[in-house]
Amino acid sequence: MSFTFQKASPTAAVVRIGKALDFRNAAEFKAACQEHARQGIRYYTLDFSGTGILDSTGLGVIFSLYRQLTPAGGQVVFASVSRPVQVVVQLTRTYKVFRQFPTVEAALEAHSASAPAAQVPQRPSDAA
Amino acid sequence: MSDRPHVLVVEDNKTLRRLLEYRLGKVYDVAVAEDGQRALAAVEARAPDLIVSDIMMPVMDGFALLAALRSEPDTQAIPFIFLTAKADDLSRQKGLRKGVDDYLTKPFDVDHLITRVGQIVQRSQVYQSRLTAKIGRDFSDRLLPREMPAEPGYRTVFFSRPKEDGGGDLFDWTRAGDGSYLFTVGDIMGKGLQAKFYAFSFLSYIRSTLHAMLRETVSPARLMQRVNEMLITDAVLEETFASLLLMRWEPDTHRLTYCNAGHCRPILVTPDGPGMVEHSDLILGLDLGTTYEDRALVLPPDSALLCYTDGLNEQVTRSGGMFGEGGVALGAQQALRAEQPVHALLSWLLRRSEKPTFDDDVLVFWLQRQPLHAGDGQASAPATGWRHHSAADHRQPNGA
Incomplete structure (x- = not known):
């Protein structure tokens, strides 16, 4: 287990993902998210600074969290996205769903202002 | 919870219980109970x-x-060793009839008991892992085609080497009524048997959806939209996410129409160099409102389209990073002139890998158009490599 949860407000939490989120710790991550969701956490900032591995199982549990939260008006956002994670996010086009912020502070600020300006990286236009 | 096997000791004699707990505890996670009732609670x-x-x-x-x-499905297969002062044959026979795995009479040699425990635990672990591997292989086999389409002027090569602990890679093709082909390349997120099972259910669904829908549309995007709706609303497949590439191939016009839901982008390999087939939409199963788009390209002569799953780009190189799309593209470029392009690509990657084998499932589909004959602009067969138009290979070891 490399991730840690930290409450930022009664409804928001920051999750430091740590070195890896993959098939080895994905189930633990999911259980921890569900526990926090039960406690009323609706807004999750995933801090990917220093994360070297995000495999498809890891991404899958983030998707599960997203699917669970969005009907209740919740949100999952990414902060300090490391290069290996950025590659996965680009490949799966999930930047279309998860807002990205340069820092955790920026993500939390956006949340408390509740009119967040999304920082969506631009793709190069498609080849003809 | 540790990875050590878990042994439950049921014994009413405190001294013997402590002794067994101590001795077995050196190798196993040991729990103890004083009688049958407490043992059931512990189980x-x-x-x-x-x-x-x-x-x-x-x-x-x-x-x-x-x-x-033995009366409960969840516990009926737990190996059982009886330990008793009763040396009489009646108890022994009764025990064996009821399906105990071994029977030791007191006074017994503790080392002998430890040896027997070790043998039985190992045997059941081997059996369990073989069963898992067998079911995994069975699913993998059913997820892959036996043969490939054969069209003049084209070479279609398919290669797959699933890993027992790999994920749910899938590949399929079907022919539409108008003579075009529809290819499906995908990856169900997750690892192991569960991912393989979902891939199997998912592919069955895609097959029947395509079959039903091909009469009204050959648009990959419309098919993708339908598959996404299914994945999100189906109760069984709930929480299943998949990347999928649907591609329609018209061999007569060399046209490829594709829709990509977050899958590894295909690589177009031409004599001038490789290029990414860029456009992609959101991965399947995430958002009901996702719109999917068809894009088209014409496969030039003497070029190939490489489709694959993440076992290639996530393979670790000798310098410790991943190959990425760029690395795969470089390998594909070397493969364009090879007699066995997929073999050449995989060998190229393995020669530069940290380990001599692939870490994950490997799945590659290679669609190559033959060069135009110089002078008349007509396609013709070069000296080598075009006699075998199609090949489906599941068994090739590591491509080395």
Whole structure:
């Protein structure tokens, strides 16, 4: 287990993902998210600074969290996205769903202002 | 919870219970219970890999415990060793009839018991992992085609080497009524048997959806939209996410129409160099409102389209990073002139890999158009490599 949860407000939490989120710790991550969701956490900032591995199982549990939260008006956002994670996010086009912020502070600020300006990286236009 | 096998000792004699707990505890995670009833509670809390039990005990004896465990599907296969002062044949026979795995009479040699426990635990672990591997292979086999389409002027090569602990890679093709082909390349997120099972269910669904829908549309995007709706609303496949590439191929016009839901982008390999087939939409199963788009390209002569799953780009290189799309593209470029392009690509990657084998499932589909004959602009067969138009290979080891 490399991730840690930290409450930022009664409804928001920051999750430091740590070195890896993959098939080895994905189930633990999911259980921890569900526990926090039960406690009323609706807004999750995933801090990917220093994360070297995000495999498809890891991404899958983030998707599960997203699917669970969005009907209740919740949100999952990414902060300090490391290069290996950025590659996965680009490949799966999930930047279309998860807002990205340069820092955790920026993500939390956006949340408390509740009119967040999304920082969506631009793709190069498609080849003809 | 540790990875060590878990052994439950059921014994009413405190001294013997302590001794066994101490000796077995050097190798296993040991739990203890004083009688059958407490043993059942312990099994419910955590199912052991093996039970060592006395026969004569207060409250519930060993036979009653064994009968209770054998009557429940979840506990009926737990290996069981009886331990008793009763040297008489009647108890021994009764025990064996009820399906104990071994029977030791007191006074017994503790080393002998430890050896027997070790043998039985190992045997059941081997059996379990073989069963898992067999089911995994069975799913993998059913997820892959036996043959490939054969069209003049084209070479279609398919290669797959699933890993037992790999994920749910899938590939399929079907022919539409108008002579075009529809290819499906995908990856169900997750690892192991569960991912393979979902891939199997998912592919069955895609096959029937395509079959039903091909009469009204050959648009990959419309098919993708339908598959996404299914994935999000279907109760069984709930929480299943998949990347998928649907591609329609018209061999007569060399046109490829594709829709990509977050899958590894195909690589177009031309004599001038490789290029990414850029456009992609959101991965399947995430958002009901996702719109999918068809894009088209014409495969030039003497070029190939490479489709694959993430086992290639996530393979670790000798310098410790991943190959990425760029690395795969470089390998594909080397493969364009090879007699066996997929073999050449995989060998190229392995020569530059940290390990001599692939870490994950490998799935590659290679669609190559032959060069135009110089002078008349007509396609013709060069000296080598075009006699075998199609090949489906599941068994090739590592491509090395």
